[in-house]
Amino acid sequence: MGRLLLLFVVGAIAMTARFFILGVYDWEQMLTLLLFPAGALVLFFIRLWELHQEARYVPKSTQNVWHTYTREKYATNVKILYKGTEQIATYQRFYRHWWQKVVTMILEGEGKWYMNLSFTMQDNSQITFVEQQSSIWKANEMWHIVRDGEIIGSVKTDYSLKNAVKLQEGLFLQLGDTTYYYKSFGIGSKTEVLREGTVIATGKRITRWEYSFDGEDLPLVMTYILFNYVFSQ
Numbered sequence: 001m002g003r004l005l006l007l008f009v010v011g012a013i014a015m016t017a018r019f020f021i022l023g024v025y026d027w028e029q030m031l032t033l034l035l036f037p038a039g040a041l042v043l044f045f046i047r048l049w050e051l052h053q054e055a056r057y058v059p060k061s062t063q064n065v066w067h068t069y070t071r072e073k074y075a076t077n078v079k080i081l082y083k084g085t086e087q088i089a090t091y092q093r094f095y096r097h098w099w100q101k102v103v104t105m106i107l108e109g110e111g112k113w114y115m116n117l118s119f120t121m122q123d124n125s126q127i128t129f130v131e132q133q134s135s136i137w138k139a140n141e142m143w144h145i146v147r148d149g150e151i152i153g154s155v156k157t158d159y160s161l162k163n164a165v166k167l168q169e170g171l172f173l174q175l176g177d178t179t180y181y182y183k184s185f186g187i188g189s190k191t192e193v194l195r196e197g198t199v200i201a202t203g204k205r206i207t208r209w210e211y212s213f214d215g216e217d218l219p220l221v222m223t224y225i226l227f228n229y230v231f232s233q
Helices: 002-022 027-033 035-055 098-107 161-166 218-230
Strands: 067-071 079-083 086-093 119-123 126-131 142-147 150-157 169-175 180-186 190-193 198-205 211-213
Touching: 027 035, 067 218, 086 218, 119 218, 142 218, 150 218, 169 218, 180 218, 190 218, 198 218, 211 218
Parallel strands: none
Antiparallel strands: 067 079, 067 211, 079 086, 086 119, 119 126, 126 142, 142 150, 150 169, 169 180, 180 190, 190 198, 198 211
């Protein structure tokens, strides 16, 4: 949607400049240009429907694992995190400045730029993943995990040559003295969480937008959700 509006603005500026400089105005081109905002409007209503689907999400499975539904990765709407059939928390993406959301939508980077997540528990306590780099020129690489104002851990992406050769996506989670490693081989692949080389938790996509995570610790599933945003899982 963002790109369609950007193309419309650029095209409108170009046609206006052409008219004032050359005195030429092409109505057929103008009608073609209007298809861009029309397409953006259609995508807008589709997006509203997607947000409605997220707000109404209840997992069908009764397995005692984590479940969530993430359809719209640009939006700041509230999403729900379940353990089995019990709602444990809500979460939402947030931006520090309004223009960051516009840039993200235009670049279609999903979680690669200006990626912050806030989780709210049932007792209203909060855990947030706060990016440590706000730059359009470089993708997010590190986040601080903050609980009620105190830093309790960090997350760092692994864009190593080794991963690039293997077509593997990875990131490190540091909680106290313990390091966890998340790895996956791309969209639709299972995500494994390792501690000291041993797989202790796994996450997977159940349907196109529904995810499950089999692991006990809450910070692990939160990092899994961040992983899905960052690597467009």
